[in-house]
Amino acid sequence: MCADQNPQPGTSRRRAIEIFLGGGILASLASFLYPVMRYFVPPAVVDLGGDEVVAAKLGDLKPNSGKIFRFGSHPGLLILESDGSYRALSATCTHLGCTVQYRPDMREIWCACHNGIYDLNGRNVSGPPPRPLTVFDVHERGDEIVVSRKREA
């Protein structure tokens, strides 16, 4: 009777076994690969930087110069202008992530990797950088120069 419905009963049985076997092998491969895929993802690094950091002491910087400081796990750039005012920005170039520097001769921020130039407000004025640098707040507390993230609005 079975043969009436299916002219080749052996074929369908073989097919069923192939599906079970293949499915089983695929399932076990998935169970081996899943932990490996998760293992590849590095655990998140805790950013202990907080929102505020002491970037320098008063008198550390000469007028018309800049220095790199640590802001959490990223570099920041602190600039003392000739008129005595401080500016702080993210030092990570928005192009391909090099660390930028202050150029006293140009009075601009320059990235050595691909000749990107930003003005002192962080605006990308020439070269490849696609976006401006993030600007931080700077204030003096005693003899410390404190840099903090700009509060939203």
Added chain:
Amino acid sequence: MLASLVRWLDERLDLEGLIAPFKHKTVPTHRFSYWYFFGGVTLFLFIIQVLTGILLLLYYRPGANEAYESVQYIMTRVQFGWLIRSIHAWAANLMIFTAFVHMFSVLFLKAYRKPRELTWVSGMLLLFLVMGFGFSGYLLPWNTLAFFATKVGTEMAGQVPIVGKAMMIFLRGGPEVTGATLTRFFGFHVAVLPGLVTVLIAMHLFFVQRQGMSVPPKIEEEWIENPSARREMKFFPNFMLRELMAWYVAMGVLGALAAFFPWNLSTKADPFVSAPAGIKPEWYFLFMFQTLKLIPSKVWFVDGEVLGILGCSLAGLLWLLLPFFDNDKAGRGKAWITGLSIFALVYVVGMSVYGYLAK
């Protein structure tokens, strides 16, 4: 779709020609055929070791100040890191176990006889290298047990007359076990040994391919007496699928052991604490460890330790050259070698159990 891809490659690379020899290859089928699987399972575990070893390298940092912390990081912070490390540790132990089983099965089935002497020699060298893998890898987490195991192990190398001292300093990277030793062992474990073992495995497999599987003399006699009893199966796909099933079982055992009995890390090595009580080497060194413990400190006028180490080395060397002593014309294998094999098995198992139970 897969079929058309295979056809595409076959047209260009002649895959058929590549696998043709495997299609003609056969494996003798008899009541001892199961022992043939252990070599393949050892190979499978080696592949697992390479893969999990590479995964561990993504996070492991060698160095006395970082090694322990990085392993701790793998075990506690990295997702499934504990599993990967446990698999690496368990597969190492299982691999040494299956390599020993393989060695003894070859011995008892007389598969080392002419023309397979070189297969035996390459296999014994692989066994020594695998034990070297165990010894060097054991130090890498830089925990207390590992520190003392390495201290004792390298001190033993130092007992060898004349060249011992130089050998010990070479192994340790200085007169003491320090971070320099860890750097060296790391290099041996991830570069030198894998390179040597890969070459030797290739040779070992090449010999096996050229010569085919050995038939034990007892079975051979039965077959000569009664030719209709001769049985063999095709290597591809019959034997290969059976072998893959054995690999799958090995994978299951390995996964279960790693998941239910994760390897622990214990405390960080400190050169300025005393060795903990009851400290013992890994089980595969226990039979040698126990032998050395039983030899008195002075035998006649020779140092007991020196005698033990030279004795063990000599035994290892003779074992390596064993096929060359068994030049039985009838091809049955000499009876005294069978006796010696039984003695060796009883000795290794007995001393290991004794060493495990002894205080």
